[in-house]
Amino acid sequence: MPESRKQLFVSALEQAEQQFKAAEHIGYESRSLNLYYGLSQAGRAISAVLTPADKTMSPEVRGHGLKLLQLDSLKTDALFSCEIRGDGGTDSSFGRLVWLLNSDPLKTPVSLAATWNMILEVSLDFPQPNYPLPLFVNRVYDGSLPGQYSQRYFTIPLSEQDAEDNAAAIKRRYPDLEPALLLTTTGNGQNIDDAGSRLDLAKFELENFESHLRGYRRSTVLMPAAVPGQKSLDPILAWWVLLYGLSMITRYKPVVWTQAVDVNQSHHAVPLETVLSKASEALPDQILSLLNRPPRLESEC
Numbered sequence: 001m002p003e004s005r006k007q008l009f010v011s012a013l014e015q016a017e018q019q020f021k022a023a024e025h026i027g028y029e030s031r032s033l034n035l036y037y038g039l040s041q042a043g044r045a046i047s048a049v050l051t052p053a054d055k056t057m058s059p060e061v062r063g064h065g066l067k068l069l070q071l072d073s074l075k076t077d078a079l080f081s082c083e084i085r086g087d088g089g090t091d092s093s094f095g096r097l098v099w100l101l102n103s104d105p106l107k108t109p110v111s112l113a114a115t116w117n118m119i120l121e122v123s124l125d126f127p128q129p130n131y132p133l134p135l136f137v138n139r140v141y142d143g144s145l146p147g148q149y150s151q152r153y154f155t156i157p158l159s160e161q162d163a164e165d166n167a168a169a170i171k172r173r174y175p176d177l178e179p180a181l182l183l184t185t186t187g188n189g190q191n192i193d194d195a196g197s198r199l200d201l202a203k204f205e206l207e208n209f210e211s212h213l214r215g216y217r218r219s220t221v222l223m224p225a226a227v228p229g230q231k232s233l234d235p236i237l238a239w240w241v242l243l244y245g246l247s248m249i250t251r252y253k254p255v256v257w258t259q260a261v262d263v264n265q266s267h268h269a270v271p272l273e274t275v276l277s278k279a280s281e282a283l284p285d286q287i288l289s290l291l292n293r294p295p296r297l298e299s300e301c
Contacts, residue, residue, distance in 0.1 A: 005048045005059055012044035016287070024280050028261040029250075031276045035283070036247035039240055040064070040093055042287045047096045049291055057090070065092025066241065068248045069109055076259045079268055080116060080128055083109035084245050094240060101234040101290075104226040112245045118223060118238035120216065121278035126271035132173050132224035134235070137213055139220075140203070154209050156222055158185060158200045170202070174222050176213050176232050180206035217285050236286050239279065246272070 019038030023031050044061060051059040065088035074082055086106035090099045098105045113128035123133050135156045142150040158170075167182040183203045206212060214223050216235040223232035233241065250257045263269040 002053075008059060009045045009048040012041045012048065016042035016045065017284075020280060020284060023276075028273050028276055029258055032243060032246040032250045032257075035276065035279050036243040039236075039243055039283055039287075042283070043093050043097050043240070046287070046290050047093075047100070050100050050293070051096065061091055061093045061096045063088050063092040064244065065089075065094030065096075065098075066106070066244050068245055071248065071252060074249065074253055074256055076256050076266060076268070079249070079256070079260055080113035081111060082245065082249075083111050084115070084241055085109040094237070094244075097234075097237055097240065101237060102231070103234045103237050104231040106226060106233075106241070108227045108230065110226045110241065112242065114226065115233075115238055115242045115245070116275075118226075118233060118235070119242060119275060119278075120221065120235070121282055122271060122275045126274065134216075134224060135174070135222040137209070137220040137222055138201075151209065152207055153183075153203060153205055154220075155201045155203050158202045172229055173224055174232070175225050175230070176222060177204065179212060180204040180209065215289060217282065217289070236283075236290060239283060239286075242275070243279065246276075 016038045019034045019041060023034035023038065026034065047061050048059045051057060065086060066084055067087035069083045069085065071082065084106065085108070086094065086098070088095045090096050095105065097103070111131075114131045116126075116128050117123045117131040117133050120134050127133065138155045139149040140153050140155060142148045142152075156174075170182070171177045171180075181204060183205055185200050185202045210220050214221050214232065214234055221235065223235060223238070225231065226233050246257075249260075260266050260268045261272050263273075
């Protein structure tokens with residue numbers, strides 16, 4: 001790594017670490033600010049490592065690359081209805097990570113509720129209705145190699161609605177499945193989730209599937225499309241969009257935010273406090289994983 005990139009990497013990562021540490025010691029009234037800016041600085045470190053050594057693209061980025069809509073008219077009871085869209089190219093913080101991680105640039109706005117459901121640490125306990133959830137991908141054993149997992153076949157849980165849909169409909173909700181071949185759906189309703197709904201299993205075939213799907217905290221996950229028919233968001237970018245939205249509300253609508261995290265007057269308080277607590281553990285873990293991935297090849301520019 002060139003010395004200039006090394007300095008950028010070290011400085012940005014040190015600032016990210018300090019912001020994450022600070023977040024653990026302040027109240028929920030302000031915590032989203034430290035968490036978002038910690039993640040933003042970590043994004044600069046990731047860009048320094050993963051941006052190709054191409055004279056046409058600097059590893060340095062500028063600007064958020066996102067815009068929160070409906071901010072002026074936002075009310076506490078409608079917190080999750082506000083929308084966020086991409087607002088910048090690959091030289092912005094968000095835009096660079098979108099390009100490096102092959103994610104949806106959010107040219108079509110996405111609601112805070114939809115983004116919330118992409119956060120694995122809270123979406124199962126506090127789901128927002130009418131938006132798909134990420135799915136954990138299950139490896140299956142390779143029958144030809146006892147004790148070894150297959151790199152070709154995997155299964156995912158299917159809701160009752162998913163089981164009734166065809167492969168094209170499933171892939172529209174989970175676009176990273178596009179190159180995979182749906183082989184079978186099994187279970188006959190014998191698997192039941194915590195809400196009492198039927199879950200079946202779908203078996204897919206895709207060579208070296210883990211390299212095509214998203215990695216999150218040492219697991220392989222299937223992320224839903226931010227907007228149906230578009231690309232998925234990488235898990236770190238789902239956190240990015242959510243924390244950007246929450247931090248902008250915290251900063252520019254302090255009364256709305258303070259009411260939202262007050263357990264005595266808001267049903268949003270416990271879920272919001274939970275996600276802000278989980279972020280301090282989840283983000284450094286995922287950032288480390290991204291820093292260890294291979295850089296993007298110049299041929300992919």
